[in-house]
Amino acid sequence: MRVSIKRTTLVKTMERIGIFSWGGRKVPQFSALHCKFGGRVSSTPPGDALGIGGAVQAGPKPQGGGLKLRKARPAAESGRERPKKEFLTRLIHGKYLLFSMVFLYIFIPSALCSLTIKLASPLPEGTEWNNGLLEMANEWRKISGGKIKLKVYPGSIAGSESDMIRKIRIGQLDIGIFSVFGIRAMVPETFVVSLPGLIQNDDELDYVLSNWVGRFDTRFREEGFEILSWSQAGWAYLFAKEPLRIPADLQRQTLVIDNTETDMAAAFKALGFRVAPVALGEIMVSLQSGLANSYYAPPVAAAAFQWFALTPYMTNYQLAPVVGGVVMSGETWRRIPGEYRDELKASMVALVKGFYDESLRLNNEALRVMGEHGLKLIEISKEERAQWDKKMLFGHELMVGTKKSIPPAVYDGLKSVLQELRK
Numbered sequence: 001m002r003v004s005i006k007r008t009t010l011v012k013t014m015e016r017i018g019i020f021s022w023g024g025r026k027v028p029q030f031s032a033l034h035c036k037f038g039g040r041v042s043s044t045p046p047g048d049a050l051g052i053g054g055a056v057q058a059g060p061k062p063q064g065g066g067l068k069l070r071k072a073r074p075a076a077e078s079g080r081e082r083p084k085k086e087f088l089t090r091l092i093h094g095k096y097l098l099f100s101m102v103f104l105y106i107f108i109p110s111a112l113c114s115l116t117i118k119l120a121s122p123l124p125e126g127t128e129w130n131n132g133l134l135e136m137a138n139e140w141r142k143i144s145g146g147k148i149k150l151k152v153y154p155g156s157i158a159g160s161e162s163d164m165i166r167k168i169r170i171g172q173l174d175i176g177i178f179s180v181f182g183i184r185a186m187v188p189e190t191f192v193v194s195l196p197g198l199i200q201n202d203d204e205l206d207y208v209l210s211n212w213v214g215r216f217d218t219r220f221r222e223e224g225f226e227i228l229s230w231s232q233a234g235w236a237y238l239f240a241k242e243p244l245r246i247p248a249d250l251q252r253q254t255l256v257i258d259n260t261e262t263d264m265a266a267a268f269k270a271l272g273f274r275v276a277p278v279a280l281g282e283i284m285v286s287l288q289s290g291l292a293n294s295y296y297a298p299p300v301a302a303a304a305f306q307w308f309a310l311t312p313y314m315t316n317y318q319l320a321p322v323v324g325g326v327v328m329s330g331e332t333w334r335r336i337p338g339e340y341r342d343e344l345k346a347s348m349v350a351l352v353k354g355f356y357d358e359s360l361r362l363n364n365e366a367l368r369v370m371g372e373h374g375l376k377l378i379e380i381s382k383e384e385r386a387q388w389d390k391k392m393l394f395g396h397e398l399m400v401g402t403k404k405s406i407p408p409a410v411y412d413g414l415k416s417v418l419q420e421l422r423k
Contacts, residue, residue, distance in 0.1 A: 165185055168327070187216055195406075200418075208417070215413075229351075236318075263405060314377055
């Protein structure tokens, strides 16, 4: 947070109460102190090195222990010393007390000034999701009594997820809305919740996000972040040019993989699948050119980007949950007064819940629209589903290990929780 103090206003106030001069006006004399540390502070006329009428001069060290205070003889006087009572009276009253108040105002501004928080979002401007962020900004302002202002940068104008993470680290941004891949870039072991085939239904996912992922909070803080909320947006399904009923069918296709996810690409290759590392904006081109003919995505993405026109078959197998999170800079979080933090977090969690409800509606709507335009839903049997589960679980071994992104203790802990839920 950058705090701006108007110098002219402060200076005029200090001049009015007689604390120091600006532009050649008279500077009041300060009473001097003589202390144990071997220096004598004496009154000097305006224009000295400090600019406030005080200078430090070398002098003999007083005898005896402790801190001794006594009046120094003013430079302009040669008679008897002023009474000590006058010094104490001036210290308690008037300009010296006001000087202390102004000094504190300069050095503890955070209690008196507002905090502007910059939030970067991939959500397009004008959508209900972005409007929800703007409504939350008003709610944060009300919660904090106007001390916290949220500024939203929509539509990925702040850059890619890696750009957003970098800008949060250096203080150019304060909050980002991230996919699981952005979350993974901050804390790699969080990707365990998105391993294909591990979490298998909504009940399991709800339990994990509500009761289990809190163990990563400390890791986020170690990396300099504060996670405000986890998010979910449905499930990723397999789309292909030809029907996919069992893993062997997919092995005859070429699967699009995000070109930044080298671990995922290596894992799918090790399972016997052909992959094509492609950037998000190039998926349509890769499908049109024949470089790839299958991918996994939530239905709303397949509809919004029109990919389904070239991949008219969707396998009804929930491959992986679509999760993400809202992450704040740890430094910014610490600047927020403690009495506001719980309410601000609760406001964010409520907004993310609204995002989830809206994403479910949009996914269902996308399935309806794509169905009307030729998408065919491939239902699979219990035995065929078991083949997918076995193949995906085998692939976990390629991403879990002591020298890999997901430590065995994290993976085994989640697997144990899921096994208990399935009993």
